Amino acid sequence: MVTKIAVDAMGGDFAPQAAVEGAVAAYREDGTVVVLVGHQEAIGVEFRRLGIDDRAIEVIHTDEAVAMNEPAITPIRKKRRASVRLCAELVRDGVAQAMVTAGNTGAAMASAMLVMKTLPGVDRPALAAVLPTSTGRRTVLLDVGANISTKSHNLRQFAVMGHLLAHEVLAVESPRIGLMSVGEEEGKGTQQTREVFKVLEATGLNFIGNVEGSDVYSGELDVIVCDGFVGNVLLKTSESLAGMVGGMVREAVAGSWRSRLGAFLVLPALETVRRRIDPEEYGAAPLLGVQGGCLIGHGSSSAHGVRNAIRRAVEFSQADVVGKIGGKVAIMHEQEEIVLGRADSDSPTSMADGPVAEE
């Protein structure tokens, strides 16, 4: 079966230009079959700018879109033809195998939950960033912003999904899982991290305990679990710091002929570093825990970032991440619930206590 990716043409700071150009690049460079969802006229303008035949890429027209700053939940319920929601419907109906959006994270999360539904055993999906590390090994950090406030069982589910992503997709034999806190000992952290520490110890996962910010890029962990507030701050701070360092290096080497010559010589080496840490090179984070592929890119994604996000969506679909995680997550949760005698539960689509609506 051909893998078809639904691309939200109206999502992101530079939509529709970046989204359309990214989709066209995926089609031209990789031969990926994409379907663009958004305003037909606006998309047509980009097609002409890029010199691509209208008939080469399928377009599904809609007038409606969710703006970057809009609160997510109301528009998704009311705007039944919002581009991001239509993308989710294409995945639900099997027309597309995964969707990509660089738009409003909350709207993407709400669409995925409302339309695709969560996997059995998952109360809340989590956005999983796959980070580069010092050792070359990748570390899955979740949640990075789908949920602003979480309960202990949500974090336990994030750990299970992170474990399955690392094991099934990144092929890690026994993923090492850490809980983000402010000290390594069990007693460190907030009331919630202390509670989650005990919950994770009881899971049978390879839980190695509390970890700190200093462990994020060390390459010693396969999965780091945190709430979406901390994960979002951490990820955006990292991007901010990388940007500052890049700018400082450019400024410093421009200062003398000696360093300008040196910079010319080290450029190819520095370019490999930039590629390894630039989030645009990875492209997008998968939303884990919904019944379909949903990859969410940075709001500021360029065409290059969108093309890479589409590559991640193809990989995500072809690796059958949803099937692999879905088949096991319910079993793992059932086992844990027996162990833990868990009683508390969220209605999977209730989106209560705000997080979806807030982000």
Next chain:
Amino acid sequence: MVTKIAVDAMGGDFAPQAAVEGAVAAYREDGTVVVLVGHQEAIGVEFRRLGIDDRAIEVIHTDEAVAMNEPAITPIRKKRRASVRLCAELVRDGVAQAMVTAGNTGAAMASAMLVMKTLPGVDRPALAAVLPTSTGRRTVLLDVGANISTKSHNLRQFAVMGHLLAHEVLAVESPRIGLMSVGEEEGKGTQQTREVFKVLEATGLNFIGNVEGSDVYSGELDVIVCDGFVGNVLLKTSESLAGMVGGMVREAVAGSWRSRLGAFLVLPALETVRRRIDPEEYGAAPLLGVQGGCLIGHGSSSAHGVRNAIRRAVEFSQADVVGKIGGKVAIMHEQEEIVLGRADSDSPTSMADGPVAEE
């Protein structure tokens, strides 16, 4: 009056070597008057290694110290002669004008609160990191780990203290203050950030609203307020990322003759960048809100880091930060309390609900 700095010789991962060597460097290079507090014999061994006369630097002997992993509150109450606590007593008694420790943060915080006491109008002190940014301007981030959980009025006090540090010491006319959250709009964030947003709006400070991780190193803010959990994760993640990038650059440029020659040429330029972002170059974060100078360095501080921490302590003392903040913080808080009709209050030295004991 001569500025004398009390240095905790037993605090930090590399104590007493790094602490003693840092103190000796401050004495030799800057002529700073220091008093080392710790085990006399261990300190003497270092003095001989460094070839310094025993009589050149004052030593106050104690057998007791708090280990890096020890929970803080019990030892400080029980270990009445713990080196970090004696340092706080020297400051309280006016023997030293400020103290420096690279040891257990919780123990330093507890000692400062117990011995020096908090400033009138301050319920909890905050550890303030002074960060480099893209524009060269510095941004004060607080709290970075003195308090793990905070109430809204604690965060308001952090904003007031951050304002005063930026205004009185960094000479910023009207410091721009941001609240760390996950979106810029007022409604974004957790229940607490939404509450604190309203509280900060009512302060009369130059509160510009919610900020995100992407704003930390942008140089567009003078003060960023967050709880100690988020601040600690953010700061340690930044150090982890900077370390990873440094390692990647070294590895990448070692790959070919071309890039090794280039690296040799750009080295001086890259060194200036490293200095601007290396936390050891700054040395230590001031604990704001106690009645005395208390500078807390990274646990992994080298001798170079300790020497720089001592420089910060001298500056902190000579700029009379405690006097400048202390004189105004009570007035600002009183004004706000009238505005807000605040009723809730922590006992300044109660150290209840854990944070001091936990970190």
